[in-house]
Amino acid sequence: MCVGEPMRLSTVDGIVGRTGDGTLIDLSLTPDLRPGDWVLTFLGAARERLDPDEAQKILAALEGLRAVMAGGSAGDAFADIETREPTLPPHLQAALAAGAAQG
Template sequence: MCLGVPMQILSVDGIAGWATDGQAETLIDLSLTGPLRPGDWVLTFLGAAREVIDAETAARIAAALDGLRAIMAGGDAGDAFADLDTRSPQLPPHLQAALDAGRTTA
């Protein structure tokens, strides 16, 4: 399984850049994201930025990852998933449209 890690861009040099997850600085590949500036947030997978995200999204993902780490260490997730507690599951838009149209099979 591959988990996305939110990182904040520190510096950019062409299609590479230094970024931090708050604990360590890492050189990451930026070739999939387009132009970035220091301060921008990205979601990284295996050393490559795949998506530009906002600071709020980065914080929610980081909290969820911290909650998973706590659970794996035998602890409690705390409020790491509080943003999910108050909402019901949602289908992706294309599946919701199919359901709304009365289609229940592929």
């Protein structure tokens, strides 16, 4: 399983970015990025630009998972989703609705 990790770019040089800790990020799939932008990375490659709020939510969720895996509590790492019902992505919701209409 591959887990995406939010990272903030400190420098951008063409299709290569660098984070504050020196990590190199392949930006070839995410054009028009600038220093300071947050990106969701998988295996060293940026897959999408994130707004800062979304990046912080993902970072909190990852920290919560680390805490649980170490035998602790997730705390409020998932507070943004605990009070709402799960939702399907639009394409799955459309498929569900189409199936219900036929059924």
